[in-house]
Amino acid sequence: MNQRIIFPTDDGVAIIVPAPECGLTIEEIAAKDVPAGKPYKIVDVADIPTDRTFRNAWEYT
Amino acid sequence: MTTLISGTAGVTFPAGGVGNPAGAVVGTTDTQTLTNKTLTSPTLTTPNIDSAQIPTVSGTAPLYMCRAWVNFNGTGTVAIRSSGNVTSITDNGVGDYTVNFTTAMPDANYSSVASCSPSAGPNQRVVVMNFAGTSNTISAPTSSACRFSTSALAATADVEYVHFAAFR
Numbered sequence: 001m002n003q004r005i006i007f008p009t010d011d012g013v014a015i016i017v018p019a020p021e022c023g024l025t026i027e028e029i030a031a032k033d034v035p036a037g038k039p040y041k042i043v044d045v046a047d048i049p050t051d052r053t054f055r056n057a058w059e060y061t
Numbered sequence: 062m063t064t065l066i067s068g069t070a071g072v073t074f075p076a077g078g079v080g081n082p083a084g085a086v087v088g089t090t091d092t093q094t095l096t097n098k099t100l101t102s103p104t105l106t107t108p109n110i111d112s113a114q115i116p117t118v119s120g121t122a123p124l125y126m127c128r129a130w131v132n133f134n135g136t137g138t139v140a141i142r143s144s145g146n147v148t149s150i151t152d153n154g155v156g157d158y159t160v161n162f163t164t165a166m167p168d169a170n171y172s173s174v175a176s177c178s179p180s181a182g183p184n185q186r187v188v189v190m191n192f193a194g195t196s197n198t199i200s201a202p203t204s205s206a207c208r209f210s211t212s213a214l215a216a217t218a219d220v221e222y223v224h225f226a227a228f229r
Contacts, residue, residue, distance in 0.1 A: 005149075011195040015152040019131065019144040022163055033149050033161040033206075050137045052219055055155045056195060 004048055005030045007040040008060035015048060128171065129162050130226040135177070135211060136219045151206075154195035156217030159208040160225050166204045171229035173202065177211045178222035186211050186220050 003026045005016035018029050026042055034040045049058075065073040131144040139152045151159035175188040193200040194210030194217030202208070207227065211220045 009153065009195075011154060014154075015139065016149045016161075017133070017139050017141055017152060018149045019141045019147045019163075021144055022148040024148055024163075029148050033151065045138060048138065052136065052155065055219075 001026065002045045004043055004045055005034060005040050006043055006048075006060060007034050007038045012056055013058045013060040125228055127226050128166060128229050129160065130224075131160055132222070132224050133158075134221055135223045136221050153193065153208070154217070156211040156219050157194040157208070158210070158223065159200075159206050160227075161206045162204075162227075166227065166229050169202045169204050171202070171227045173207050173209070173225065173227045175209055175223065175225040177220040177224070180213075180218065180220060184213065186213060186218055188212075188223075 001018040001020055003018070005018075005026065007014055007016075016029065016033050018024075018026060022029070024032070030040055030042060067073065127145070129144075129146040131141060131147045131150060133139065133141040133144075133150055135152075135156065135158065139150070141147070141150060146163045147160055148163045149161045151161065153159060173190055175190060177186050177188055179186050188209055189212055190209045191200050191202055191207070192198075192210045193208055194212060200208040207225070209225070210217050211223060212218060
């Protein structure tokens with residue numbers, strides 16, 4: 001699955017990585033695994049930086 | 062006893078014979094239940110086993126199966142290699158992950174274990190269960206998810222091979 005779900009946290013931004021074998025759609029995973037009440041976005045995996053040097057400084061915009 | 066063939070009464074099988082075995086005949090419909098039967102080397106095709114307790118092949122201690130597991134790469138483009146009963150992992154920050162179960166555990170009292178590879182070279186990494194490394198706080202497990210961190214000596218750190226399993 002070449003998509004990710006991002007949502008804001010108190011410490012920055014969290015990224016949900018779907019399990020390829022789970023059998024759910026990305027929307028179903030978002031409905032299930034994003035904390036209740038949190039806004040979220042579904043993005044392409046290519047939009048997530050691969051350089052994690054400053055991972056904890058990433059922000060949700 | 063012999064099988065009788067009569068022009069008027071039809072075919073009569075002797076009681077207990079091959080054509081008329083003693084006891085109830087099962088397996089003729091889809092809803093019949095086998096109770097207290099011994100199956101020798103059976104082949105079960107996609108069985109639905111409801112119980113989490115299965116007899117062992119040796120000894121008498123019961124087996125308690127792994128209820129969820131995942132193997133993922135925590136570096137670069139974080140990605141799950143393979144998993145069971147896991148819908149996703151949440152990358153909360155450097156070395157800080159939450160495993161989200163597809164089907165929830167009966168409660169939060171399962172036993173979770175995890176391991177990880179070192180970073181390049183001999184730099185050791187450890188897994189700290191039920192810990193949110195991003196905020197340095199304890200994170201109690203729930204029936205639907207478990208959070209943990211991979212850490213170097215003084216801070217959380219990403220690692221390439223991360224493994225998690227939950228037992229209940």
